[in-house]
Amino acid sequence: MDRRLFEAAETGNVQQLHQILTENPLILHSVAMASAENPLHIACMAGHVEFVREILRSKPDFAKEVNQDGLSPMHVASANGHLEIVRELLKVDGNLCRLEGIREKKTPLHYAAVKGRVEVIADMLLACPECVGDVTVNGETALHLAVKHSQFEAVKVLVEWVREMKIKDIVNCKDEQGNTVLHVAAWKKQRPVIELLIHNEAVIALEINAVNQSGLTALDLLKIFPSEAGDREIEEILRGSTVGAISARRGDSHNIHTTPAAAASFAASRTSLVQPKNLEEYFKFKKGRDSPSNARNSLLVISVLVATATYQVGLSPPGGVWQDGEFRGQSIMGYNSEVTFLFFMFFNSVGFSVSLFMINILTANFPMHSELQISMLAMFATYSIAVVTIAPNRLKLYVTIFTSVLPSLVRPVARGVRQLIWKHRNSRISSSGC
The missing domain is CATH 1.25.40 (Serine Threonine Protein Phosphatase 5, Tetratricopeptide repeat)
Known part of the structure; x- marks a missing residue:
């Protein structure tokens, strides 16, 4: 989006909007083609009613567009309780309050119920009585959500509407x-x-x-x-x-x-109030219900925990290290059972390498990502030096190979495993005749 247009929407500067449109009458059309978020979303978020009116006058189709979070301007305005903006949007199309968001299929009325926006709810019901029956992906009505989120005033408005309309x-x-x-x-x-x-x-x-x-x-x-x-x-x-x-x-x-x-x-x-019949299926990630950003955050936390655990165990293997003598500082397990020690170091290094790889992927495009990569490389270097140091002399070569080769194998192995899983799923679908 053009920087000046973004600033005008953010500040509600109608005069600047007119100036931009005079210089480039097609700018709103180009924004619609190039960006998921339009100036109407920003103005609705900030609560600039006059700016919203001007945008709707020039480009009413913006009212039905969704941003990168799958929300329309009506979703944004209703959730924030901007009543005048909601009314302006309803003038464009009364059914805008029935637009389903990408996540959980929540409508603007659902968001208003969750937040307890009583006046917004009342106006939406007047403009489109049918919206009271819309349900989310979990089958919840606006009344369900108002009760669930302890919004009693919203519950009263909805029940009163149902009573008067005899629905x-x-x-x-x-x-x-x-x-x-x-x-x-x-x-x-x-x-x-x-x-x-x-x-x-x-x-x-x-x-x-x-x-x-x-x-x-x-x-x-x-x-x-x-x-x-x-x-x-x-x-x-x-x-x-x-x-x-x-x-x-x-x-x-x-x-x-x-x-x-x-x-x-x-x-x-x-x-539990809503005990699922199949816990395994219930807790699986589901598109449309679960947010990708929440999944990424969860994966990031898990990968950090794995990295921390494997790093600590790598430096302090089971049995500890010799405290004195010729083998001081080297692993006791490595001398008592060489094969067990090699297996232990191999799988622990796999877990550590994969967790760092996941952190790198999940934090891609983050601010200061280069600095984060340097710190992860330094951490892997200290891990490699430490595990090679505590390995018995006869096993140092094998441990060195583990720690030096594994980082380069993580990406192709992970890609290969995903392809195998994908082929297996496709073959199952094909054999089932779906």
Whole structure:
């Protein structure tokens, strides 16, 4: 993006924008072609209403574009609570509040609910009533998110809207784990939310005894996660409803149809509101749900931990070193079992080399990356000198080969392993006929 245009958007300088457009009337079109982020995103972030109006007047299509984080200008404005900007964007297209972000498929209404932007929520509902039913990749509505993030004022606005519009399905919508808003409120011990829902239960057709995928009602969740105070009052509120809350564990088939599978699921659900059926699949990285930046940060932490552990173990191998005599400073393990020592040094050096390689990749394009590379090279040099020094004389050559050859092999070996995994996956997909 042109530097002057960026500065104008950042400061909200409408006069400078007009000057830039006079000099180059096509600059906004070139920005749309060359950059993921347009000046409308920046102005929405900073809250410059007049600048937003001018941009929308010249280039209304910017309102539907997403930035590098997969967020539209409406996402940015709603999350920051810039009501006037939200209204300007809604004038362009009322359905902008239904745009799904790349991450988790959250709409601007979802972001407003998470942040408790009450006025923004109200305006969005007026402009596009259907947006109240939009769900995230986890099946959560704006009402789910407002309760989950303890935004009671936002909950009140949403419930009042549902009550007035008589949209009875919203409060009983279930997320991917089968939890309704009442489940979440019971888990979070949010008495005001539960009172609000129970007070309007007849109008909003609240299902008091809805069962989630673990076979639990809201009352079950309340009891599974006991707190020091307030549980008894909340339980009385639930039981005092028109239908009367019950526990699925009591096997009341008249109100709730439980199965042996649901009963078994209950035992597995005592530690979590949303216990997944397959923990291995649940914790795997998933595109669209998990942020690549978060994955990178996690990998960086893990690689640093591995580098630290392998460096320390390399300098202090099991059994220690001789403290005196002819072999002082050399590994005791190396003399007692040469083969074991060689295997130990080989795999430890592999772990150390790969962790440094990962750190180098994950920090690429970071500020002062060259300085970081120098420090990592120095660290590898000290590691190599140390492990060669403590190796018995008969094994020094082998250890030297490990430490000098491994760094050059890390990249091609890693690439080869990835290619083998990729081919294996493709062959499995082909054999399955997908």
